[in-house]
Amino acid sequence: MSAPIRVLLVDDHAVMRAGFRMILEAQDDIIVVGEAGDGEGAVAQASALSPDVICMDVQMPGMDGLDATARIVEESGPGGPAVVVVTTFDRDDYLFRALAAGASGFLLKNAGPEDLVAAVRVAAAGDALLAPEVTKRVIERFAAAPPSGPVATPREGSREPDRRDEPRIAVDLTERETEVLRLLADARSNAEIAAALYIGEATVKTHVSNVLQKLGARDRVAAVVFAHRHGLA
Known part of the structure; x- marks a missing residue:
């Protein structure tokens, strides 16, 4: 135990x-x-x-x-x-x-x-x-503010559709990390993200940790705010 x-x-x-x-x-x-x-x-x-x-x-x-x-x-x-x-x-x-x-x-x-x-x-x-x-x-307050800093998009070569209206980035998220960020922004728990992506919860925790590190986000709240401010929700 x-x-x-x-x-x-x-x-x-x-x-x-x-x-x-x-x-x-x-x-x-x-x-x-x-x-x-x-x-x-x-x-x-x-x-x-x-x-x-x-x-x-x-x-x-x-x-x-x-x-x-x-x-x-x-x-x-x-x-x-x-x-x-x-x-x-x-x-x-x-x-x-x-x-x-x-x-x-x-x-x-x-x-x-x-x-x-x-x-x-x-x-x-x-x-x-x-x-x-x-x-x-929280979402309304921060989503209403103009984006500042880099915007997260999948790294070059991923299968993510090209959203030409979104600003491009300097944050090098993988396709899977971008999917995890979108689900975080939808207020999904680790278990719900794992079920949605057909992966284990331990793998989700690794992806979430990587996303937070790459975004420079202190916690999941900061990552959710980031996603809403930059149109990834």
């Missing part, structure tokens, strides 16, 4: 942390390794405990959850914990600050227990997750 997913809970309400702990520790593959009641505590606990996933509240005394997320992502670097922002407030400023800070997910507290569990597992797997209520807003 693989090691359980190590989770750090950050919320200034002890009752909320207790509820999250109860939900998560009912799962065989998840263990809560620590708690914090503010941003400073979150930064300290993240360094001391090396969790796989941090469930981070936003509004807390002292350093808020968004500043704490930025600190943790910056200090831990690649391979550090994935941060899922879990908040009561469905606000665009919180959403976009969270993504800019490097959060791997954004979930509202009115989500069901199964959504919290799914968010932790998705983040631990290296994927990104947005609450359905906010996904459309």
Whole structure:
């Protein structure tokens, strides 16, 4: 059996942390390794405990959850914990600050227990997750902006149809990687991409990793935004 997913809970309400702990520790593959009641505590606990996933509240005394997320992502670097922002407030400023800070997910507290569990597992797997209520807003905001930088198209010699209206690129994606990017932009999970392309999930993870590296994208959210901004969705 693989090691359980190590989770750090950050919320200034002890009752909320207790509820999250109860939900998560009912799962065989998840263990809560620590708690914090503010941003400073979150930064300290993240360094001391090396969790796989941090469930981070936003509004807390002292350093808020968004500043704490930025600190943790910056200090831990690649391979550090994935941060899922879990908040009561469905606000665009919180959403976009969270993504800019490097959060791997954004979930509202009115989500069901199964959504919290799914968010932790998705983040631990290296994927990104947005609450359905906010996904459309993310796409609309970034897709409306003019493209900047290179545009991803298949490498020369692939069988991808020539879309003459699309800008050409400097990003050397293979035909398969371009297919994976299009499916990512359609909000497909790794399992759904594997089924659509008749390949294994391990192969999908490799393709996703290659796509992120070639695009210079921090996570799947950034790749999806890239695809929508450049007409690949």
